[in-house]
Amino acid sequence: MDPILIIITLLCFLLHLLLRHYLGHRSTLPLPPGPRGYPLLGCLPLVGPAAHSSLATLSKSYGPIMYLKLGTCPVIVASTPSAARAFLTTLDSQFANRPTDIISAKDITYNCNNMVFSNLTPRWKLLRKLANLHMLGTKALSSWSPIRRSELHLMLQSIHSSSQLGQPVVLPELLVCTTGNVISRVMLSRRVFDVRGEELGQFKSVLEDMLTGVGLFNIGDFVPSIAWMDLQGVQARMKGVNKRFDGMITRMLAEHAATAAERADNPDFIDLVLANRVGDNGETLSDVNIKGLIWDMFTAGTDTSSIVVEWALAEMLKNPTILKRAHLEMDAVIGRDRLLEESDIPNLPYLRAICKEALRKHPSTPLSLPHYSFQACEVEGYYIPANTRLLINIWGIGRDPNVWERPLEFDPERFISGKGAKIEPNGSDFELIPFGAGRRICAGKQAGMMFLQYFLGALVHAFDWELPTGEEIDMSETPGLALPKAMPLKAFATPRLAPTLYMSLK
Numbered sequence: 001m002d003p004i005l006i007i008i009t010l011l012c013f014l015l016h017l018l019l020r021h022y023l024g025h026r027s028t029l030p031l032p033p034g035p036r037g038y039p040l041l042g043c044l045p046l047v048g049p050a051a052h053s054s055l056a057t058l059s060k061s062y063g064p065i066m067y068l069k070l071g072t073c074p075v076i077v078a079s080t081p082s083a084a085r086a087f088l089t090t091l092d093s094q095f096a097n098r099p100t101d102i103i104s105a106k107d108i109t110y111n112c113n114n115m116v117f118s119n120l121t122p123r124w125k126l127l128r129k130l131a132n133l134h135m136l137g138t139k140a141l142s143s144w145s146p147i148r149r150s151e152l153h154l155m156l157q158s159i160h161s162s163s164q165l166g167q168p169v170v171l172p173e174l175l176v177c178t179t180g181n182v183i184s185r186v187m188l189s190r191r192v193f194d195v196r197g198e199e200l201g202q203f204k205s206v207l208e209d210m211l212t213g214v215g216l217f218n219i220g221d222f223v224p225s226i227a228w229m230d231l232q233g234v235q236a237r238m239k240g241v242n243k244r245f246d247g248m249i250t251r252m253l254a255e256h257a258a259t260a261a262e263r264a265d266n267p268d269f270i271d272l273v274l275a276n277r278v279g280d281n282g283e284t285l286s287d288v289n290i291k292g293l294i295w296d297m298f299t300a301g302t303d304t305s306s307i308v309v310e311w312a313l314a315e316m317l318k319n320p321t322i323l324k325r326a327h328l329e330m331d332a333v334i335g336r337d338r339l340l341e342e343s344d345i346p347n348l349p350y351l352r353a354i355c356k357e358a359l360r361k362h363p364s365t366p367l368s369l370p371h372y373s374f375q376a377c378e379v380e381g382y383y384i385p386a387n388t389r390l391l392i393n394i395w396g397i398g399r400d401p402n403v404w405e406r407p408l409e410f411d412p413e414r415f416i417s418g419k420g421a422k423i424e425p426n427g428s429d430f431e432l433i434p435f436g437a438g439r440r441i442c443a444g445k446q447a448g449m450m451f452l453q454y455f456l457g458a459l460v461h462a463f464d465w466e467l468p469t470g471e472e473i474d475m476s477e478t479p480g481l482a483l484p485k486a487m488p489l490k491a492f493a494t495p496r497l498a499p500t501l502y503m504s505l506k
Contacts, residue, residue, distance in 0.1 A: 029383040032067040042069030050479040052366035056396035071222025081430035088438035095371040096120040107242040114292025126279040157505040175306035304364035305451035312358035315410040353412035359434040366395035463493040
């Protein structure tokens with residue numbers, strides 16, 4: 001037989017197999033609607049740094065399920081409660097992975113060996129299990145309530161001292177220090193902001209760079225072929241942040257190991273993780289996994305709650321009637337002869353409504369961390385290709401006039417009566433999903449709500465607040481992975497409880 005004929009026959013056969021494979025897996029359904037974009041860059045020029053806002057605007061033209069290319073990366077954006085529910089219920093397990101090609105995140109997440117950026121693997125399940133069991137679950141949260149109380153009282157003491165000196169309080173700095181100390185005491189039995197001198201400044205600097213740097217735009221995350229350019233130096237910056245953070249955590253873990261005998265009867269979170277680092281099926285957590293878990297707790301724990309407390313207090317200063325009503329509720333339930341306790345929170349519905357309204361209007365994470373599916377699927381009559389990222393526009397849902405009346409107003413009343421009274425930010429009511437939903441819902445959602453309600457409640461109960469004379473609140477945002485105020489909130493605090501209570505804080 002003619003060799004050329006044989007080669008042609010084989011090529012035709014291979015082409016036939018390829019076509020069968022492609023056509024057998026390619027649905028006849030259309031892709032979701034979306035903008036066409038530009039060569040190479042795709043829709044990146046249409047999105048810009050404030051992606052949550054730009055994507056919300058685009059969704060008004062293209063619909064609640066939108067398909068677009070960000071660089072060379074196919075992305076689906078869900079912008080309504082029903083669209084988010086469609087992906088995170090029926091297709092929850094399929095979209096429970098993370099994209100592994102986010103170059104700017106690889107270094108600071110230990111090459112995705114932490115819990116937040118890991119794929120849905122047995123090792124991720126072990127990390128999640130240990131985090132829930134020993135730090136973030138209901139029983140664990142209850143066990144470290146004395147630490148929250150102790151650190152909160154130190155923060156109130158600091159605010160009282162500033163008030164006596166006539167100095168304004170810079171809220172985000174105090175809040176980050178307080179939450180950081182709570183988390184480090186639970187994890188490592190030490191206060192990261194309790195040391196004097198160089199280490200304190202280093203840790204603050206690293207934490208600040210991590211919290212702001214993750215949200216920086218890096219062209220290589222979307223166009224890998226030109227990642228080497230690193231036009232804004234994002235990758236180099238994140239490598240530097242990781243090196244500094246890793247050095248400090250390595251020293252802390254070494255000090256922690258040297259004092260293990262002192263904690264034999266009272267192990268902390270890291271002690272418990274190390275004792276249970278081998279899972280039921282034989283998967284084992286490496287030292288890198290444990291460092292990644294520490295990274296998760298510090299970044300997620302100090303950032304998200306502090307941001308929302310600051311936004312909530314800023315909104316109350318803009319709306320004094322809300323602050324006054326919160327004072328009246330607390331005076332009726334708690335009085336002015338003792339400090340607020342966590343056990344008071346269930347009896348303060350208006351405080352809880354303020355917290356939910358702050359999470360609606362100012363979610364600390366405006367876009368969900370990217371979900372990822374390795375397989376093609378069909379959703380709401382659309383075809384979703386394999387290897388597609390999924391973003392849930394949490395910020396857009398919270399400001400959608402089809403979901404919320406007067407969405408740009410800060411109105412806690414919407415959660416007191418009517419349909420809003422039954423909505424909770426626990427992942428089942430998709431109108432309000434600040435912590436996400438499904439398998440990849442934030443593991444720290446309970447801790448986040450506790451920090452928010454307890455810290456905001458104590459700040460409002462213990463002090464009256466007012467802006468420096470002649471100043472107005474700048475409500476602009478700093479875009480990125482998180483969404484802090486562009487200008488930190490600075491205000492004067494006036495004690496409003498019995499004077500002896502502030503003396504007892506010392």
